[in-house]
Amino acid sequence: MRIGLLGTGPWASLAHGPALHAHPEVELTGVWGRRPEAAADLAARFGTEAYDDPDALFADSDAVAIALPPDIQAPLAARAAEAGCHLLLDKPVATTPEAAALAVDAASAAGVASVVFFTLHFSEPTASWVREQAATDGWLVGRADWLSPVFGGSDSPFADSPWRRERGALWDVGPHALSVLLPVLGDVTAVRAAAGPGDTVHLALRHEGGASSTVAVSHTMPPEAAGVTAELRGTGGVAALPVRESDAAEAFGRAVDALLASVRTGEPHPYDIRFGARVTDILARAEESLKAGG
Structure with a gap:
């Protein structure tokens, strides 16, 4: 091709x-x-x-x-x-x-x-983990935290990105968080957002079927406080997102x-x-919630 x-x-x-x-x-x-x-x-x-x-x-x-x-x-x-x-x-x-x-x-x-x-979704073992959790019933709550030091003192090649500085972590790494939660917990039916320090944003999400989740994203974490975590809890116990190994x-x-x-x-x-557009819809609703004070 x-x-x-x-x-x-x-x-x-x-x-x-x-x-x-x-x-x-x-x-x-x-x-x-x-x-x-x-x-x-x-x-x-x-x-x-x-x-x-x-x-x-x-x-x-x-x-x-x-x-x-x-x-x-x-x-x-x-x-x-x-x-x-x-x-x-x-x-x-x-x-x-x-x-x-x-x-x-x-x-x-x-x-x-x-x-x-x-x-x-194109890396391992994370892609297999999401598929496995999506095939498992009984999840009640989830969380996904993408806390990066892109603007917090790191030497990231993305630190000079104008659009990331303008739109912040909500739009850059928020899609990653949603891409983990949506396939497992279902589409989002309600969104609330609150601002934290720097460009940090916290989301509370309600999913179809009744599950709920939280998201925290930031590009202004100091390097020593940065990290990516995701976790699901339900009738089958607790499942944690593994570390991505693919470059x-x-x-x-x-x-x-x-x-x-x-x-x-x-x-x-x-x-x-279409999935990408749905993620945009949810993030736009989160941004509206931020502007309205949550």
Whole structure:
């Protein structure tokens, strides 16, 4: 499959580019970015062509992988779908329900396949753990804490990301937390949010079927206080999310596999653009709750 890469930032360099370049069933068609010089550098690194026009890249590709800020990603995803390209997207797919819905509608109208790169679902042993818990009945409560030091004094390559500084951890790592809880506890029917120190946000969620959960996300934790945890409790006891062992490029390679399988079989992937849009809807409701004081 000919796959074009949109984006030239750290994620494109660390995960998307290496995985697409190495995949035995993929031809990396080319790279487009908002900074032409960065696109040229990344294209040279992976032995492909830099494009000046994203629509030209769409025309030369069967699919696109997008590693761009969400509010740039969503309209480009819609344009790519309209050009007949299958979609391999990053989370969140957008930061407004309206933008997410436009991308969903374009993908549906064009009949293209889509996969959203929720990292834990393409890594092991975390992906197997989520599937196992989703197949188990009796969960009553859950929690997911994504407390990172991206803006808390770490040397993270994402520390210079303008959109992350603007939108905070709620939109960057909130999707990870929801991607763990929703498949196990069900869709969210009620959301309440409260602000903590820095960009920390706490969520209280009610799920269909009666289960409840809490989420805490932050990018302003000091390194010594950072960590990722998720836990479920119910009639079967307690289950804790294991530590992810796959690196980013390996995980993205599995996301590519998932897109190829969806294209070949015609079966929608569980974490397709529709699931991504639902995550956007829930986070937008959480943001509204924050603005209303919880």
